[in-house]
Amino acid sequence: METATAPTQAPPPGPPTGTPRGKARPGDRIFLGLSKGSGITLLVIMAAIAAFLGYRAVLAISKDEANFLTTFEWNPAGDPPVFGIAVLAFGTVVSSIIAMVLAVPVAIGIALFISHFAPRRLAGPIAYVVDLLAAVPSIIYGLWGAVFLVPYLDGLNKWLDEYLGWTYIFERTSEGVARNLFTVGILLAIMILPIITNVTREVFLQSPKMHEEAALALGATRWEVIRMAVLPFGRSGIISASMLGLGRALGETMAVAVVLSPSFVLSGHLLDPGGGTFAQNIAAKFNEADEFGRDALIASGLVLFVITLLVNGAARAIIARRKEYSGANA
């Protein structure tokens, strides 16, 4: 970022003639004001999101008769109102972890495939196909997940229960369709695949050509080149890409809302239907909620907002530390 913009800040080329610089013309001042104002607008929006969600959340939580963080129930319309995010937090984290475990290795594989393995002629179209995967609206993933993936995963769930049931997490205590956190995790993995792939691919493509060629010249195989020149260079890129994917998975709403059959039971059995996520709960409960119920949902949304903010902020901070990560003028 810094390196890319530095040249524009340099004084106009040519020998210094002693003309006074920095004489702002009105047009310049207006234009600078407009563009600076837009930038500030964005900051204000971010601040406003935090402030208003926070305000509404405080309204709701102050009337909550139970502990907001540890309650396994969502009943803001009740008397007394009782609601808590424990189940939602658990479901959100678990489904995102499943998604990450599945998606990150595959995404790195695809990124390597595009950057180093695919035939040159195929690499472009393949990258395009991955972009298409990113362009599919989440509701359609949800529909596909509910109609195609859920019945399809039934067999896999049985198999996991039979052979890995002793691990507790893969034990099924209730029969039923696979509308569980595990299916949600798989679906989320597919949905976050493109963003992780795209960011890691960019990083891999930037790995220093000289290092790769040096390794090849020493007789390294392609895999050794990748292990010694590409992956170490791209490590921080992989981490931040994964966190960006995690941010997506945490906040995904519709796909989860369509696939999961929610319940306010916290269960470590991933294959049992039930559980919920922050976003899914908001979408599912919104229509029946009165104004106080909406405030309660906003409170849970605030928690989601803070979590994604932290995850994304960390990811971007890692990327920003890499100065090489910039445009063509660098």
Next chain:
Amino acid sequence: MSHTVQDKRPVAAPSRGTLAHARMPRWAPAAIAVGSVATGCLIGVVAGLESRIQWGLLSALTFVAATYFITAKVEGSRQGKNRVATSLVWVCFALAIVPLLSLAWITLTKGLTVLDGYFLTHSMSGLLDAEEGGGVYHALLGTIEQVAIAAVIATPIGLLTAVYLVEYGRGRLARAVTFFVDVMTGIPSIVAGLFVLATWNLMLGFGPSGFAGSLALAILMMPVIVRSTEEMLKLVPNELREASLALGVPQWRTILKVVLPTSIGGITTGVMLAVARITGETAPVLLLVFGTKLINPNPFEGAQSSLPLYVYEQYSVGTAASVDRAWAGALVLIAFVMILNLVARGIARWKAPQTGR
């Protein structure tokens, strides 16, 4: 382990009178593949495994193992690892393609059962959920209006912010804007929806409307536009800026007449991709636009519908006819988004900036 390159074997090779290792013939991977599929099926038949997926998994495992051991025997373990890595990477690629193909195929086949001219030109007015017929016109209209308004709000702010960051940006403000734009890209769409709900609807007391949805969509759209425009502006060669400035052209005219026209193709692409992205957003629309069965052409008053919301509603109803409609709506939505994508990329290719390299 990590420095296998320093292995002495390649150096020792000339003593054997040749510089080359023993190599497997070109058809070897294919042969191993055929062999392992046969093995996988054989085990499947013998063990009586029902699921074809298990056969496939067994074949894949056999393939990886066989590739490693055969190559390791013939060409050395380093080559063996290389081949295993290659096949794993190919597997990853296949894993990404399978869901995309399946999704496209199902959406097409299921969507085409109801999709016709009638479906595109009629609303759900007066129709019971279990009834057949009905259409998507009200949702299509709503989507187009909401997305257009969102684009009108978000594009100028996004463009100007990008100009600020690239052309003027320095110091703490620019760094803060860059950072928060990046963070904003990751805001869950439902949070943007909740924000507009908390301000526009709960605090200012407006009812659900297409415009409220547009506000949330605009929030989601801005950072995307900033990012893509920023990338495009950075691609504009500095020589162009310097030439213009050296001629005494004010900076703002340089930006308007030199920098932006040079990168206009990429910027348009970015905006269209952002539009494509928000077209598919359901969550904020669900909270703010509310959905209706009727045609409401006024985005500023009363509930509207939108394509993703329509798909969600029809699926949630759960009758055979409504699920069919959901698929048809999904097909319309995906076609809409894909056309935007294709056109955007077409523009990107057509108007690719000349970077002089």
